[in-house]
Amino acid sequence: MDEKGRLRWVVALTAVGSFMAALDTLVVASALSTIRHDLGASLADLEWTVNAYNLSFAVLLVPAAVLGDRWGRARTYAAGLVVFALASAGCALSGGAGALVSMRVVQGVGAAMVMTLGLALLTSAFPAERRGAALGLFSAVTGLAVASGPLVGGAVVDGLAWQWIFWLNVPVGLLAAPLVLRLVPEARSSQSRLDVPGVVLLAAGVLGVVWALVRGGSSGWTSAEVVGAALGALAVLVGFAWWEGRAAAPLLPPRLLRVRGFAAGNVAIACTFAALFSAVFFYGQLLQVVSGQSPLDAGLRLMAWTGTFLVVAPAAGALADRIGERPLVTVGLTLQAAAMLWFGLTVGTDLAYLDTLGPFVLGGIGVSLAIPCGQSAVVAAVADRDVATASGVNATMRELGGVLGIAVTVAVFGTVGGYAGPADFVDGFRGAVLAAAALSALGAVAGALLPARRPGAVAQVPAVAGVSEAVAA
Known part of the structure; x- marks a missing residue:
C-alpha cells in the first residue's frame, strides 16, 4: 500500500473510534424514557446510566494516554475498540438498571482509550504541513456525532x-480493531509518567460528590450517608490538592493554577459542559414526557439545538483568531444562560415545538461559541512546554464538569418534581434548567476573567510526543 492509502486508513480508523465514543455520550439521551419504562429505572438509575460512562471516561483520559505511550498507541487504541465493543454488548444484554450502569462504566474505559489514542495516532502519522487538514476532518466527524446523536438514538x-x-457498536469495533493493528503505524514514548495517586484521589473525590447529590433526595440531605459522603469527598479532594503539590509528575501542576487564563478557562469550560450535559439529559425527555413525541421525533426536533455546532463552531474558531477568546466565551455562555432562563420561565404542560425552538437555537449558538474558544483559551495561556498538560487537564475538566452538572440538576429535579406526570416533570425540569442557567452564568463570569489575546498571538496546538496532548479532542 502506498503512503497516501495508508494515511487514508489512519484517518478512517481513528475517525471511526472518535465517532462511536462521541456518539455514545449523546445517543443514550433519546433512549432514557424508554429505558426508564423497560427496566423500571429510577431517576438515580437514569443519572448513573449517563454519569457512569462520563465519569470513567473523564478520569481515565490521561492514564489511557500514558498506557498507549508505554504499550504502543496503535495496540492500545485497538484494545480500546474491543473493550468498547464488548461493553456495548454487555449494555445491550443488561436485564436491569444495575447491570446497565456497570457496563456503562466499562464502556467509558474503552471510550477513554479510543478518544485519547485516536488523536495521538492521527497527529503522529501526518507530517506537520498536512496535520491541520487531518485534524479538521477528525474534528468534523466528532462534531457530526455530537450533532446527530439524539437523532440517531431516536431513530434506533x-x-x-x-x-x-x-x-x-459491536461489529464496528470488532472489525476495526484488527485493521488498526495491520494498517496504523505504531508509536511509543518512553517519557510518559502517570500520577496514579492523583488519578485515584480525583476519581474518589468526584465520585463522593456525585454520590451525595444522587442520594440526597431519597436518603435525606441531612442523613448520615449523604453527609458522610460529602465530607469524605471534601477530605479526599483536599488530599488530592495536597498530593499534587508534592507529586513528581502531577496530574494538575499547581503552578498552572496561578496562570489566570488557564484557571479561568478551565472553570469556564467546566461550567459550559455542566450546563450542556444537563440539557442533554433533560431536553429529550421533556419532548417525550410532556409533548408526547416519539424518540425519533424528539431526536429530529433536537437537531435545531445540536446542529448549530456544525455551523457556528468553525466560524467561532476563526473569529477567535482575530478578536481573542474572551468575548466569545463570555457571550457564548451568556447566550446559553439566557436560553435556559427563557426555557425555565416559559415551559409548561401545553408545550409546543415552536415554544422550544427559540431556546434551542439560542442555546446551541451559545455553546458552539463557548466550547472551541474555551479550549483555545486554556492552551493559549500557557508556555509551549505546558501545552500538552493543559490540553489533558482541559479535556478532563470538560467531562468532570458534565458529570457534576448532571448530578446537581438531577438533584434539583428530584427535589421539586419527578415522573408522576407531565405537570410533575415540568416542575422538576423548570428547577433543573434554571440551575443549569446559573452554571452557565458562572461560566460567563469566568470567561470575563480571561486575559485579552495579545496582538499577533495565535492559539497553540498540542505537541505530538507527550502524554496529555492526545486528549485535546
Whole structure:
C-alpha cells in the first residue's frame, strides 16, 4: 500500500473510534424514557446510566494516554475498540438498571482509550504541513456525532429497540480493531509518567460528590450517608490538592493554577459542559414526557439545538483568531444562560415545538461559541512546554464538569418534581434548567476573567510526543 492509502486508513480508523465514543455520550439521551419504562429505572438509575460512562471516561483520559505511550498507541487504541465493543454488548444484554450502569462504566474505559489514542495516532502519522487538514476532518466527524446523536438514538429506539443503540457498536469495533493493528503505524514514548495517586484521589473525590447529590433526595440531605459522603469527598479532594503539590509528575501542576487564563478557562469550560450535559439529559425527555413525541421525533426536533455546532463552531474558531477568546466565551455562555432562563420561565404542560425552538437555537449558538474558544483559551495561556498538560487537564475538566452538572440538576429535579406526570416533570425540569442557567452564568463570569489575546498571538496546538496532548479532542 502506498503512503497516501495508508494515511487514508489512519484517518478512517481513528475517525471511526472518535465517532462511536462521541456518539455514545449523546445517543443514550433519546433512549432514557424508554429505558426508564423497560427496566423500571429510577431517576438515580437514569443519572448513573449517563454519569457512569462520563465519569470513567473523564478520569481515565490521561492514564489511557500514558498506557498507549508505554504499550504502543496503535495496540492500545485497538484494545480500546474491543473493550468498547464488548461493553456495548454487555449494555445491550443488561436485564436491569444495575447491570446497565456497570457496563456503562466499562464502556467509558474503552471510550477513554479510543478518544485519547485516536488523536495521538492521527497527529503522529501526518507530517506537520498536512496535520491541520487531518485534524479538521477528525474534528468534523466528532462534531457530526455530537450533532446527530439524539437523532440517531431516536431513530434506533423507534425502529428497533433501545438495546440496538449499543449493538451497533459491536461489529464496528470488532472489525476495526484488527485493521488498526495491520494498517496504523505504531508509536511509543518512553517519557510518559502517570500520577496514579492523583488519578485515584480525583476519581474518589468526584465520585463522593456525585454520590451525595444522587442520594440526597431519597436518603435525606441531612442523613448520615449523604453527609458522610460529602465530607469524605471534601477530605479526599483536599488530599488530592495536597498530593499534587508534592507529586513528581502531577496530574494538575499547581503552578498552572496561578496562570489566570488557564484557571479561568478551565472553570469556564467546566461550567459550559455542566450546563450542556444537563440539557442533554433533560431536553429529550421533556419532548417525550410532556409533548408526547416519539424518540425519533424528539431526536429530529433536537437537531435545531445540536446542529448549530456544525455551523457556528468553525466560524467561532476563526473569529477567535482575530478578536481573542474572551468575548466569545463570555457571550457564548451568556447566550446559553439566557436560553435556559427563557426555557425555565416559559415551559409548561401545553408545550409546543415552536415554544422550544427559540431556546434551542439560542442555546446551541451559545455553546458552539463557548466550547472551541474555551479550549483555545486554556492552551493559549500557557508556555509551549505546558501545552500538552493543559490540553489533558482541559479535556478532563470538560467531562468532570458534565458529570457534576448532571448530578446537581438531577438533584434539583428530584427535589421539586419527578415522573408522576407531565405537570410533575415540568416542575422538576423548570428547577433543573434554571440551575443549569446559573452554571452557565458562572461560566460567563469566568470567561470575563480571561486575559485579552495579545496582538499577533495565535492559539497553540498540542505537541505530538507527550502524554496529555492526545486528549485535546
